[in-house]
Amino acid sequence: MVIGINTAFSSRKRRDSIRYTWMPQGEKRKKLEEEKGIIIRFVIGHSAISGGIVDRAIEAEDRKHGDFMRIDHVEGYLALSGKTKTYFATAVSLWDADFYVKVDDDVHVNIATLGQILSRLALKPRVYIGCMKSGPVLSEKGVRYYEPEHWKFGESGNKYFRHATGQLYAISKDLATYISINKHILHKYINEDVSLGSWFIGLDVEHIDDKRLCCGTPPDCEWKAQAGNICAASFDWRCSGICNSEGRIWEVHNKCAEGEKALWNATF
Numbered sequence: 001m002v003i004g005i006n007t008a009f010s011s012r013k014r015r016d017s018i019r020y021t022w023m024p025q026g027e028k029r030k031k032l033e034e035e036k037g038i039i040i041r042f043v044i045g046h047s048a049i050s051g052g053i054v055d056r057a058i059e060a061e062d063r064k065h066g067d068f069m070r071i072d073h074v075e076g077y078l079a080l081s082g083k084t085k086t087y088f089a090t091a092v093s094l095w096d097a098d099f100y101v102k103v104d105d106d107v108h109v110n111i112a113t114l115g116q117i118l119s120r121l122a123l124k125p126r127v128y129i130g131c132m133k134s135g136p137v138l139s140e141k142g143v144r145y146y147e148p149e150h151w152k153f154g155e156s157g158n159k160y161f162r163h164a165t166g167q168l169y170a171i172s173k174d175l176a177t178y179i180s181i182n183k184h185i186l187h188k189y190i191n192e193d194v195s196l197g198s199w200f201i202g203l204d205v206e207h208i209d210d211k212r213l214c215c216g217t218p219p220d221c222e223w224k225a226q227a228g229n230i231c232a233a234s235f236d237w238r239c240s241g242i243c244n245s246e247g248r249i250w251e252v253h254n255k256c257a258e259g260e261k262a263l264w265n266a267t268f
Contacts, residue, residue: 001115001170001268002097004043004087007105009054009075012061013246014105015042019065021253022109024263029067036268038115039095042105043087045073069094080166081188081195089180092173098122100176103168106241107233108217108249110258112266114232117210118170119268126205127172128197130164131214148190163197167241168213168233171196175205217242221256230258 005023007015019025023040024032032038047054062068073079073086084102091100099118103109121127137158139150147153153160171179179186179199189195200207215221215231224231234252236243242252 003101041069080192092176101170106245108252112263129208130169132209166193
């Protein structure tokens with residue numbers, strides 16, 4: 001399993017909060033790769049002026065932690081669809097895995113729980129798993145999630161096709177390979193999660209809607225953990241991630257984490 005954490009140049013505090021909560025560091029991360037076959041990297045491209053101050057800052061951070069995956073992509077919020085496409089194409093060329101995961105850097109993840117969910121699907125050839133949704137196509141300029149190509153989706157008021165919400169989703173190796181082979185002709189919509197869903201329309205793909213990949217923050221994930229139903233991922237829907245994640249991810253981790261032993265005792 002490869003887990004790519006989508007991050008930005010300005011998100012150093014978010015990255016550090018993940019390093020100190022759910023992402024193993026140093027020798028533990030190396031052990032995770034060697035013994036469990038789980039690769040975790042922060043995914044980032046480069047600035048419009050390659051070699052600029054923000055690029056050098058990432059290079060220095062990577063020398064310290066060694067946990068980045070640099071991709072051939074110019075960073076920018078409106079370029080997330082292209083970044084996602086490049087991430088999957090690059091990841092499948094670097095690592096042979098059953099599943100490739102994309103997660104945002106303001107989401108809490110329980111790695112063992114996620115791995116166990118995906119391992120049960122390993123024999124299925126073309127799997128697209130996440131929390132499936134079908135929101136409205138927004139045609140009014142200036143609103144959040146405005147869709148410039150709204151006319152392609154029919155009459156005003158129509159909804160998108162089912163697709164996984166962008167905070168966390170996973171695709172099987174066959175689909176990552178498909179993206180890699182066809183990356184130059186796959187259309188990019190303004191919204192990254194819509195783009196990914198569109199690439200699989202017309203393919204023989206199994207869409208799996210699993211709400212364990214989109215639990216709420218405490219008390220939601222806390223109550224579920226107490227009941228023995230550990231969440232794979234937790235965030236706040238109203239913020240499209242954990243609100244004020246640099247500080248609050250600690251609370252989520254303390255109340256909703258599966259525990260370190262769960263990861264090392266898990267079999268995938």
